[in-house]
């Protein structure tokens with residue numbers, strides 16, 4: 001079946017947290033409409049770029065784009081940008097059930113509000129390995145009052161101007177900034193604006209809810225909880241999880257989860273839904289929503305104090321939750337026993353000609369002006385560097401706990417070329433950051449594939465000993481995974497999807513500062529590229545209107 005959507009992308013003044021600023025909307029809203037489909041449906045989205053003076057592109061996050069690598073929506077990798085006034089048609093098959101996302105993949109545009117959810121259900125007659133009465137979803141986000149342009153300019157300036165912490169946290173597009181903050185003009189901030197009344201989710205007592213929780217934060221790692229209710233984790237990034245119970249869910253940008261929540265508490269009141277920043281010292285207030293037990297009034301705030309959530313700087317429970325996520329016992333996809341190759345990726349913050357950058361093995365990434373997919377397929381070898389990027393770092397001499405004397409890195413747009421159908425291990429190795437002397441959490445997202453999460457560890461990954469402890473029995477498959485402070489995360493995937501695929505830190509500013517790589521595999525197997533993805537850089541003239 002075909003699911004047809006029309007998206008009109010525009011700038012509009014919005015006040016999602018009471019503060020009025022420009023936001024990018026889809027059909028007048030942020031978050032945009034939820035795309036609903038069934039497994040194996042074809043989704044068609046006609047995107048009209050109504051931004052007037054700005055390009056765009058939309059990525060379908062978690063959808064592997066098998067056979068349609070040109071519709072991944074990654075500007076610079078799989079397509080040219082959609083010009084103002086133009087309409088671009090995405091068409092792809094959603095081949096697996098689960099919870100996915102869509103969002104802008106052009107500059108730092110995602111954080112202006114261009115995002116939404118994709119929910120793929122099972123074919124009729126099939127059921128999930130868990131039972132529930134109702135299905136609900138929310139997207140968590142952080143929100144800046146400063147425009148993405150201002151932020152990007154600061155990041156790309158000498159001296160460096162960091163974006164800082166977000167102004168508020170949003171639950172399904174709603175948050176609350178304190179309008180009495182000194183220096184905030186009353187004409188810009190109105191605490192009684194109904195746009196920023198708290199998000200509420202109405203529930204019936206005595207039922208089980210499947211709650212799909214996802215995060216598209218620009219920066220923040222979050223914890224999410226519902227006051228007084230446990231949550232049973234059952235799905236992660238479209239894969240069934242061996243159920244486990246949490247009081248709070250840690251969630252990183254680009255991840256999706258389903259949790260089951262029983263409405264088994266005192267039904268005469270409402271409860272808080274809260275989200276708070278972890279892993280960075282929070283300067284952003286709690287994000288609040290109302291878990292509304294019918295028939296209580298949905299706007300009645302609970303009399304209780306909202307639970308503050310876990311302390312931000314305790315890595316241990318986050319690490320433990322990551323390790324606890326295993327494949328459901330009846331839905332195990334066994335990984336290949338051995339990789340054909342292993343790429344170690346040291347994550348560091350560096351200087352390049354005095355600019356602050358992030359890099360992998362001391363190489364910081366820049367997108368070329370001609371999309372890789374087209375350049376590779378048409379063999380335009382002068383478009384990007386043909387030197388292979390480094391597959392590791394100097395293990396014996398590099399100390400991940402100390403800022404090196406020389407923090408200089410280089411810039412490159414080279415790609416990792418993977419042999420088609422081979423098994424590749426990626427070891428993400430975290431380290432201290434250059435400036436603030438801490439090690440940050442980075443959520444890495446892979447386009448075009450799911451990977452097995454084979455293990456997490458603390459300190460430096462030891463190729464000999466740590467490999468022996470990989471979980472090859474029941475590893476979860478995901479498309480986004482965190483590397484914890486001073487830790488490592490080991491992934492395995494099969495390079496079986498012909499195309500060019502981005503792998504990057506999902507923190508908007510970090511990818512902008514070079515924290516990403518591109519994989520190519522099976523380019524000779526890619527079918528005829530649609531001319532709609534062309535028209536920029538070296539592909540001018542390739543575009544047939």
Ligand SMILES: O=C1O[C@H]([C@@H](O)CO)C(O)=C1O
Nearest residue numbers: 162349433434435436440510
């Ligand atoms: O990229 C970043 O820069 C700042 C800081 O390291 C320099 O001010 C920060 O917290 C980041 O995540």
